Amino acid sequence: MQIYDITVAPNRVQEVASSGRYLYYYNGSAGGADASITVKHDMSGTAIVLKPGQAFRLDEKERGGGRWLIGNYANAAPILGRVVVGNGRIDDNTITGSVEVIDGGKNRTMAGTAYIGTGYQAAVAAMYSGVQLWNPAGSGKNLMVGGISAACTVSAWTAWLIREGAKLASNVATFGAKKDGSQTGVGVVAVGTIGAVAANAVFSLSGAQQQANSYKFTEPMVVRPGEGITLWVVNAVNLTNQSSFEWFEEAA
Structure with a gap:
């Protein structure tokens, strides 16, 4: 043999x-x-x-x-x-x-298909803060999300993970391939604020002030083209949100 x-x-x-x-x-x-x-x-x-x-x-x-x-x-x-x-x-x-x-x-x-990225949304009066992983429509790829984390710098916090069909306003640049941070795939990390968060969370995380909490999925969570997942800090308005996502990309 x-x-x-x-x-x-x-x-x-x-x-x-x-x-x-x-x-x-x-x-x-x-x-x-x-x-x-x-x-x-x-x-x-x-x-x-x-x-x-x-x-x-x-x-x-x-x-x-x-x-x-x-x-x-x-x-x-x-x-x-x-x-x-x-x-x-x-x-x-x-x-x-x-x-x-x-x-x-x-x-x-x-192979440069595994990515990690983070976003920071500053506190805005009367608004909830969100950080999103977005898969553009027509990307031809699925984002296979293996892990998430969240933190808040000014208060004890609770974050909801919500599937969404609209992209948040502002892209951030702090993401890239694990092999070389300068390489980017189709996935986009974005941040934004909203006046009210829909009560349809698929997962939640909580932590103390300035304490990050993370979770590794047993099986990847799939984000298809034209979809996103957002971590919203929901226990109060006017709070910061620093969240991260870990994912890899494969053909849809």
Whole structure:
């Protein structure tokens, strides 16, 4: 059995020269996109689609030898991973799930598709302060939000997380890719104020004065094109709001 590293860009094929009759897709990640690969054996003509942790063996009647041709099934983002080729067999898939979680986040950061950003809205008399992560209409991407945080500098506070269909007034520049802060994706961090906040929160955070509170979602929250999520400080008007979002972007 031999291990081969693979890097398969969209609409490209990587050749693995091996006489083995068994191919195991040990692990793979496409930065949050579909990491399925196409596998074709050139001598037999057999082709199949594999997800990480799946394997395929040529029938004994099929011709061995030759090359395995590894393709990018979804053609959405580069796939980085490993395949094992030989004449043995691997049955334990438990390692793949752990490797995918770790490598998936690292690969998104290295690919420049993972972002973090913060916004600050100053206190305004008779108004509630909000910080928003906005996904412009027609962006072609979904924002997959993994974490949020909020704080207030002048009072104990409560912040509501609300889905919204309108963008706040002012963009801020304090956001960018985790790999290089100068890189930006489609997501926009904006700030603004409002006279009344709708009572339709999907989540809330609270904290003491000058104490930030954060939350990591077990599964990402999706913000689709033409939508936003806003953290509003709602316990009183005329309060500051400094909130942050952590997200990655993938094809909608």
